[in-house]
Amino acid sequence: xxxxxxxxxxxxxxxxxxxxxxxxxxxxxxxxxxxxxxxxxxxxxxxxxxxxxxxxxxxxxxxxxxxxxxxxxxxxxxxxxxxxxxxxxxxxxxxxxxxxxxxxxxxxxx
Numbered sequence: 001x002x003x004x005x006x007x008x009x010x011x012x013x014x015x016x017x018x019x020x021x022x023x024x025x026x027x028x029x030x031x032x033x034x035x036x037x038x039x040x041x042x043x044x045x046x047x048x049x050x051x052x053x054x055x056x057x058x059x060x061x062x063x064x065x066x067x068x069x070x071x072x073x074x075x076x077x078x079x080x081x082x083x084x085x086x087x088x089x090x091x092x093x094x095x096x097x098x099x100x101x102x103x104x105x106x107x108x109x110x
Contacts, residue, residue, distance in 0.1 A: 004044065005061050010054035 003019045004011055013032045020026055035055055038044040043064065046053045059067070076082035090098065 001038070001043070001057065001061070001064070004055060004057050007056075010047070010056040012049075012052045012054060014052075016055075 003016050007015070013028065013035055016035065017026060017028055017031045020031065035044060035053075039046050039055065043058055044055045045058050046055045048054075057064075073079055073082060087095070087098070
């Protein structure tokens, strides 16, 4: 996903494979399967261009992470306890950012 997120334009499987190969050898079909699975899960969109599929992210990295966080929270038996532990583990900077965002959401002045 990192390669797709930083790309200026939609990418083909080969683009992703070339950027991943220096880190570790992968088969073309492995990368193709992963990208197809991400398409089926709604994380990537694709359009046919010639014989190749062009892939692009459906959402930004931040939106994707927020979705994952919502899914994890929804899986908690006690969401309030999970949120409490999460907030307790935040740095001062993260807590300040959270307070600012909550004020904005609630329409309060900073």
